Every structure is written in C-alpha cells, then in structure tokens.
Amino acid sequence: MSLIVVGSVAYDGVETPHGRVDRMLGGAATYIALSASYFTKVGVVAVVGEDFAKEDTDLLAGHGVDLEGLERVAGKTFFWKGKYTPDMNDRETLVTDLNVFADFQPKLPESYKSAPYLLMGNIQPGLQRGVQGQMSKLTLAGGDTMNYWIADFREELLKTIRTWDFLLINDGEARMLSGETNLKKAAAKILDMGPHTLVIKRGEYGAILFRRDSYFIVPGYLLESVFDPTGAGDCFAGGFIGYLAQQGFDIEADHVDRHELSRAVIYGSVMGSFCCEQFGVERFRTLKRSEIDARFEEFRQFTTF
Amino acid sequence: MSLIVVGSVAYDGVETPHGRVDRMLGGAATYIALSASYFTKVGVVAVVGEDFAKEDTDLLAGHGVDLEGLERVAGKTFFWKGKYTPDMNDRETLVTDLNVFADFQPKLPESYKSAPYLLMGNIQPGLQRGVQGQMSKLTLAGGDTMNYWIADFREELLKTIRTWDFLLINDGEARMLSGETNLKKAAAKILDMGPHTLVIKRGEYGAILFRRDSYFIVPGYLLESVFDPTGAGDCFAGGFIGYLAQQGFDIEADHVDRHELSRAVIYGSVMGSFCCEQFGVERFRTLKRSEIDARFEEFRQFTTF
Numbered sequence: 001m002s003l004i005v006v007g008s009v010a011y012d013g014v015e016t017p018h019g020r021v022d023r024m025l026g027g028a029a030t031y032i033a034l035s036a037s038y039f040t041k042v043g044v045v046a047v048v049g050e051d052f053a054k055e056d057t058d059l060l061a062g063h064g065v066d067l068e069g070l071e072r073v074a075g076k077t078f079f080w081k082g083k084y085t086p087d088m089n090d091r092e093t094l095v096t097d098l099n100v101f102a103d104f105q106p107k108l109p110e111s112y113k114s115a116p117y118l119l120m121g122n123i124q125p126g127l128q129r130g131v132q133g134q135m136s137k138l139t140l141a142g143g144d145t146m147n148y149w150i151a152d153f154r155e156e157l158l159k160t161i162r163t164w165d166f167l168l169i170n171d172g173e174a175r176m177l178s179g180e181t182n183l184k185k186a187a188a189k190i191l192d193m194g195p196h197t198l199v200i201k202r203g204e205y206g207a208i209l210f211r212r213d214s215y216f217i218v219p220g221y222l223l224e225s226v227f228d229p230t231g232a233g234d235c236f237a238g239g240f241i242g243y244l245a246q247q248g249f250d251i252e253a254d255h256v257d258r259h260e261l262s263r264a265v266i267y268g269s270v271m272g273s274f275c276c277e278q279f280g281v282e283r284f285r286t287l288k289r290s291e292i293d294a295r296f297e298e299f300r301q302f303t304t305f
Numbered sequence: 306m307s308l309i310v311v312g313s314v315a316y317d318g319v320e321t322p323h324g325r326v327d328r329m330l331g332g333a334a335t336y337i338a339l340s341a342s343y344f345t346k347v348g349v350v351a352v353v354g355e356d357f358a359k360e361d362t363d364l365l366a367g368h369g370v371d372l373e374g375l376e377r378v379a380g381k382t383f384f385w386k387g388k389y390t391p392d393m394n395d396r397e398t399l400v401t402d403l404n405v406f407a408d409f410q411p412k413l414p415e416s417y418k419s420a421p422y423l424l425m426g427n428i429q430p431g432l433q434r435g436v437q438g439q440m441s442k443l444t445l446a447g448g449d450t451m452n453y454w455i456a457d458f459r460e461e462l463l464k465t466i467r468t469w470d471f472l473l474i475n476d477g478e479a480r481m482l483s484g485e486t487n488l489k490k491a492a493a494k495i496l497d498m499g500p501h502t503l504v505i506k507r508g509e510y511g512a513i514l515f516r517r518d519s520y521f522i523v524p525g526y527l528l529e530s531v532f533d534p535t536g537a538g539d540c541f542a543g544g545f546i547g548y549l550a551q552q553g554f555d556i557e558a559d560h561v562d563r564h565e566l567s568r569a570v571i572y573g574s575v576m577g578s579f580c581c582e583q584f585g586v587e588r589f590r591t592l593k594r595s596e597i598d599a600r601f602e603e604f605r606q607f608t609t610f
Contacts, residue, residue, distance in 0.1 A: 087486070181392070182528075182529060182530060183527060184527045184528075184529050185529060202510075205507075205510040205524075206524060208524075208527070214606070214607070215527070215607055216607055216608070216610065217524040217527070217607050217608060218524070218608075218610075219510075219511060219513075219522040219523070219524045222488060222489045222513070222520070222522070223487075223489075224487060224489050224490060225487060259609075259610055262609075262610035263610050265610075266610055299610075300610075301519070302519070302520055302521055302522050303521070303522060303523075303608055303610075304564075304567075305521065305523075305564055305567035305568050305570075305571055305604075305605075305608075
C-alpha cells in the first residue's frame with residue numbers, strides 16, 4: 001500500500017440549482033480515495049453500517065482501492081444532507097446523522113501500517129492523531145480540518161497538526177486558525193504551528209501553496225457549469241497527495257524539486273474540477289487518467305505567459 | 306503621442322480601515338495615465354475646474370504625461386467620496402459632485418488625433434464614441450464601463466463597444482452585460498458584441514483574458530496589506546494598454562504573439578497591486594520601472610509549475 005486515507009464514508013443527500021439526489025455515495029474518505037486512486041495504490045480506513053451497498057464497495061474496489069480497513073458494523077452508515085445556495089459558493093446542512101460514525105475508532109490493518117503516505121480527512125483531531133500514531137514508516141503525512149474543530153477543539157487540533165507535513169484548508173479556515181485576515185500573514189502563522197507546507201483552497205478561485213521561502217498560486221479551472229461542488233475539496237486533497245505518492249516525493253531527500261509540490265496542487269485542482277462536473281462521485285465512473293493529464297496541460301496553457 | 310486616455314480627473318475623499326483622506330488627486334484618467342506613463346508616452350483628455358492644484362498637474366507632468374488635452378474651465382473639479390467595507394471588497398459612495406465634469410465634451414488636440422492607442426475610461430458611452438471618432442490612425446482601442454451604463458444606457462453602450470478591440474470590466478459587470486452567471490459563457494456572449502479581446506477583472510482574485518480561441522487566467526498578487534484599492538482597476542487598464550503600446554502591439558499584423566496580451570494582463574496586475582499599497586496615487590510618487598519589472602518576474606515565479 002502506498003497511501004492510507006482516513007475519514008468518513010457516507011451517504012449524502014444533495015440539492016443544487018441543477019437538481020436533487022436523495023441518497024448517494026459520499027464522505028471525505030470516499031472522494032479522497034477515488035481521486036487518489038488515479039495516481040497510486042490507496043487503502044481506506046473508515047466505518048460503514050449494514051446498509052452500505054455492494055455497488056458502492058464495488059465502485060471503490062473497481063478503482064483499485066483496498067478496503068481491508070473499511071470496517072462494517074451494526075447500524076446505519078453516516079448520512080449527511082445539504083442544500084447549496086444559487087451561486088453554489090455556500091451550503092446549508094439540513095441533516096447530519098452520524099450513526100455508526102459516532103463511535104468510529106480507526107484501526108489500521110497490519111498491511112497499512114508501513115505505508116509511506118497518509119491523508120487524514122476532516123475528522124476529530126484526536127482520531128487523526130491516533131491514526132498517525134499507528135503508522136511506522138511515514139514519508140509524508142497531512143490532512144484537512146474544519147471550522148468546528150478550529151473553534152471548539154483548538155488545543156487538540158494544534159497538538160495534532162504539530163507533526164503534520166502539510167495542512168489543506170480553505171481560506172476562511174486559514175483566517176480562523178491564524179486570527180489573521182491577510183492570507184500571507186495567516187500562512188506565516190500557520191507554518192509556525194508545525195506543517196512545512198500549507199495549501200489554502202479558495203473554491204472557484206483556485207488554491208495557494210505556501211512554504212516558508214516561497215508560494216505558488218493557481219487560479220481555479222473555469223467550468224462551463226458546476227453541477228455539484230460536494231467533495232471537490234476532498235478530490236483536491238486526493239489529487240495532491242496521490243500525485244506526490246506516485247512520484248515518491250520525499251521532502252527530506254536531497255534535491256527535492258519544489259516544483260513537485262506545485263504540480264501536486266495542479267493535479268489537486270484538476271481532480272476538484274472534474275468532481276464538480278456531475279453529481280456526487282458520478283464523474284469517477286467514467287473519468288480516465290488521460291483526461292486528467294489533458295486537463296493538467298490545459299492548466300499549463302491558460303497560466304503560461 | 307502613443308496613447309490617448311480619456312476619463313475623469315478628480316478629487317477623491319476616501320475612507321478605508323487603514324485611514325482617511327479628505328481630498329486627494331483621483332479619477333480614472335489620472336490613474337490610467339500615471340500607470341501607463343511607465344511604459345509609453347501618454348496624452349490625457351479630461352476636464353478640471355479652477356481649483357485644480359498645480360502640484361497635481363506637476364505630478365502628471367513629472368511622469369511625462371502630456372496635458373494639452375486637459376481642459377481647465379470655470380467651476381470646481383469633479384469630487385467623489387467613498388468608504389470601503391472592512392474587507393475592502395466593496396465600497397459605498399458618499400458624495401458624487403460632478404461639477405465641471407457634468408458638461409464634459411471631450412475635444413482632442415490635433416497632436417492627439419493620430420495616436421495609435423486609445424484607452425477610454427469609464428464615462429458615458431456616447432462620449433467614449435465621440436473621442437474614438439476623432440482619432441484617425443487607431444491600432445488598438447478599448448476601455449472600461451460600469452453597471453450604471455450597462456443598466457440604463459445599454460443600447461448606447463452596445464453601439465459604442467461594437468468597434469472596440471478590447472473591453473476591460475469586472476466579473477459582476479460581465480455577468481450583467483451578458484446575462485450569464487458563468488464567466489466562460491458570459492465571455493462568449495460579450496465577444497459576440499464586438500471586442501476581440503475581453504479582460505475580466507476579479508479584484509483580489511486576479512483577472513481573466515478571453516479571446517475566441519483561448520483564455521488566460523492570472524491570480525491576484527498577494528499583498529501583505531491593502532491600504533486603498535481606489536484606482537486599482539484603472540491602474541490595471543493603464544498597465545495593460547501601456548505595455549501593449551510600448552511593444553507596438555498590432556493585432557492585425559502577421560505573427561502577432563498572442564502571449565503579448567497575456568503579458569499585458571500581468572503588467573496590468575502588477576500596476577493594480579502597486580496602486581493598493583498606499584492611499585490614492587501616493588505609490589506613484591516613488592514607484593520605479595525596475596520595481597515593476599521585478600514584480601512581473603515575481604508573477605512568473607509564483608505561477609510557474
């Protein structure tokens with residue numbers, strides 16, 4: 001196994017201006033794993049209930065995702081339901097039924113423990129730390145968090161990210177975590193908290209990669225229509241870490257090409273943009289690696305001067 | 306003369322979270338001309354009142370801006386006063402005293418009429434057309450407009466931009482003019498209205514250059530603090546057209562390098578970013594061409610992957 005992903009595997013109900021789906025496969029770990037599967041061998045650590053459908057495990061397995069770490073327990077799978085605003089830049093959560101996820105205690109199969117790459121989706125920071133503690137040969141570890149943990153679990157979160165290589169959050173979260181409105185100042189403060197690499201996601205406006213000595217900005221891909229932005233941030237994370245895992249990226253190694261991190265941000269952006277093209281995980285039923293590489297080249301075209 | 310700029314020369318009162326200035330030099334033509342003056346020889350067509358200060362004509366003249374087209378008439382100079390929101394992405398207009406600008410009828414000195422480049426700042430579309438009609442040897446002409454003209458002078462505006470080479474507007478104006486929310490679709494519709502080149506400005510998020518067969522996106526420059534965004538869009542316009550004038554850009558010529566337009570967008574972004582660093586036109590009292598070129602290279606650094 002090359003990359004371990006921990007997070008939620010869930011069912012989602014989503015309403016956007018383009019339509020409504022009452023129940024479909026979702027969850028951060030699902031999106032991260034599907035996205036990363038185009039680049040590297042992924043194992044998932046998550047929990048689902050007895051209602052989790054065979055067609056959904058089949059979709060993951062069909063992408064080569066290892067499911068030994070996908071625990072199945074009595075009860076129902078985590079369910080989330082949300083509705084997007086007309087411009088799709090914001091959403092309202094209508095239902096959050098944690099179900100079996102409420103007692104999630106991530107346990108790693110033996111075969112996962114020596115994987116070099118780890119992506120921790122947005123879950124309680126203590127659980128993220130617990131997963132990282134079970135891994136013995138990490139080359140690169142990082143993940144996501146959200147406003148809830150920043151506001152109410154701050155100390156726990158700070159303790160957790162102190163040992164991370166990278167943190168992936170959105171601009172609002174970066175401002176909240178740092179207490180700085182200006183993103184450059186916010187980034188400097190966050191890099192003092194532990195991670196050597198910070199990626200700030202800006203939704204339709206793209207993303208910024210910050211390191212102590214440099215930064216890289218990519219604009220968002222111009223989609224002709226955004227069907228459903230659910231999971232786009234997780235697909236970004238999957239593309240980012242998936243590409244680095246594929247390249248065998250090692251920040252400690254001599255002569256690390258810092259442009260690799262920029263290219264990882266582009267692959268993240270590419271995967272996030274595909275995710276928005278259809279509802280839920282639908283786009284990943286047909287997406288081919290060649291389309292991914294073609295869009296990567298498109299990014300080069302429209303950003304080169 | 307290489308570039309003619311028409312628009313307002315005004316006094317502004319501005320309040321931002323960083324402070325307040327009750328009266329300072331402003332106006333679209335002022336910002337455009339100062340910005341473009343770093344690249345090419347500029348002549349200004351505008352009107353001021355008897356109160357227009359010698360130190361303000363001196364600032365323009367000190368940048369090599371030709372003022373033969375700056376008419377001085379009885380009355381007071383156009384005065385505008387505005388207050389920015391705390392995040393500085395929006396502003397409220399508190400005072401608009403048109404004064405001598407109310408009867409502005411742009412008249413071009415003979416020496417301006419054969420200039421190859423024309424930038425029409427945001428004024429009544431009929432006046433913009435009147436200026437363009439007085440010029441005999443145009444290579445490239447275009448300009449800016451705003452929500453007011455789009456909403457209430459639509460037919461007049463459409464008639465005016467039909468013969469423009471380029472239009473520079475912000476994202477909200479592009480949506481309003483086209484009736485399309487999606488920027489790619491909006492751009493396609495606007496390119497059908499006449500201009501072969503459209504630049505959509507997105508404030509802190511940068512800008513997009515659209516042509517029929519391609520587009521180019523640049524992210525915004527990350528400033529550590531934005532002192533006063535007044536005039537940033539006009540400085541963008543000045544850098545854009547100024548660079549093209551300096552290069553002798555001619556869209557009709559064989560082998561036009563389409564990347565020249567992208568580089569013009571970068572110079573526009575560079576000039577807009579400098580403008581925000583101090584109140585009003587202050588930054589242009591000290592700005593050197595070498596700083597401009599250094600920031601251009603910085604754009605290359607943080608966008609290359």
